[in-house]
Amino acid sequence: xxxxTQSPEALRLQEGESSSxxxxxxxxxxxxxxxxxxxxxxxxxxxxxxxxxxxxxxKERLKATLTKxxxxxxxxxxxxxxxxxxLCASFTNAGKSTFGDGTTLTVKP
Amino acid sequence: xxxxxxTPKFRVLKTGQSMTxxxxxxxxxxxxxxxxxxxxxxxxxxHYSVGEGTTAKGEVPDGYNVSRLKKQNFLLGLExxxxxxxxxxxxxxxxxVDTEAFFGQGTRLTVV
Numbered sequence: 001x002x003x004x005t006q007s008p009e010a011l012r013l014q015e016g017e018s019s020s021x022x023x024x025x026x027x028x029x030x031x032x033x034x035x036x037x038x039x040x041x042x043x044x045x046x047x048x049x050x051x052x053x054x055x056x057x058x059k060e061r062l063k064a065t066l067t068k069x070x071x072x073x074x075x076x077x078x079x080x081x082x083x084x085x086x087l088c089a090s091f092t093n094a095g096k097s098t099f100g101d102g103t104t105l106t107v108k109p
Numbered sequence: 110x111x112x113x114x115x116t117p118k119f120r121v122l123k124t125g126q127s128m129t130x131x132x133x134x135x136x137x138x139x140x141x142x143x144x145x146x147x148x149x150x151x152x153x154x155x156h157y158s159v160g161e162g163t164t165a166k167g168e169v170p171d172g173y174n175v176s177r178l179k180k181q182n183f184l185l186g187l188e189x190x191x192x193x194x195x196x197x198x199x200x201x202x203x204x205x206v207d208t209e210a211f212f213g214q215g216t217r218l219t220v221v
Contacts, residue, residue: 004151006151009149031206031207034209034210041215042214042215043113043199043201043212043213043214043215044152044199044210044212045212046209046210046211049207049208049209051207087151087152089151089152091206091207092206093206094159094206095140095157095159095165095206096154096157096165096167097142097154097157097210098154099144099151099152099153099154100151101149101150101151102150102151
């Protein structure tokens with residue numbers, strides 16, 4: 001059974017305090033990983049796609065990296081508007097996706 | 110451009126009642142998905158479709174049926190609703206498996 005596990009479940013940071021979120025996976029026929037951001041009461045919004053170990057993607061204060069067993073979402077100098085739930089999801093060539101339970105990030109001013 | 114639209118946004122059902130959730134996308138996407146999200150959890154895949162006329166089971170398909178008669182629409186049916194199906198349901202679509210999925214605004218379903 002495919003599994004995607006995210007840690008920690010919740011993370012509280014002070015504005016400007018950098019940190020990382022983890023996503024570990026065991027997926028048969030893995031093609032790649034997505035990172036999404038979800039705000040309360042809304043559907044997820046796409047952030048990144050990662051395909052192979054060693055790959056990195058950046059967007060503003062966020063950088064996603066991928067190894068053979070896990071992915072990290074690094075947040076540099078976060079701002080309160082970065083507060084959200086961050087979800088990672090695996091996908092296969094067959095079109096099937098598996099989401100982790102997410103990490104809820106709170107950034108205090 | 111509306112993107113992905115879910116109907117209805119909210120619904121309360123009694124145990125044993127049936128209903129259909131409609132997902133419509135105007136981006137000509139091949140792939141469509143139905144997920145449920147329970148409090149504090151990520152999205153769990155119910156059913157998905159890789160093209161018009163196709164459907165496939167996801168992680169939690171029991172108690173649900175789907176149809177994709179038209180490319181732009183993906184319907185999720187509950188034949189006999191149970192309290193365990195109380196959840197927020199999200200529909201998503203994408204044109205390829207490795208490109209971003211666009212999500213609807215969600216349907217909050219309560220079964221009493």
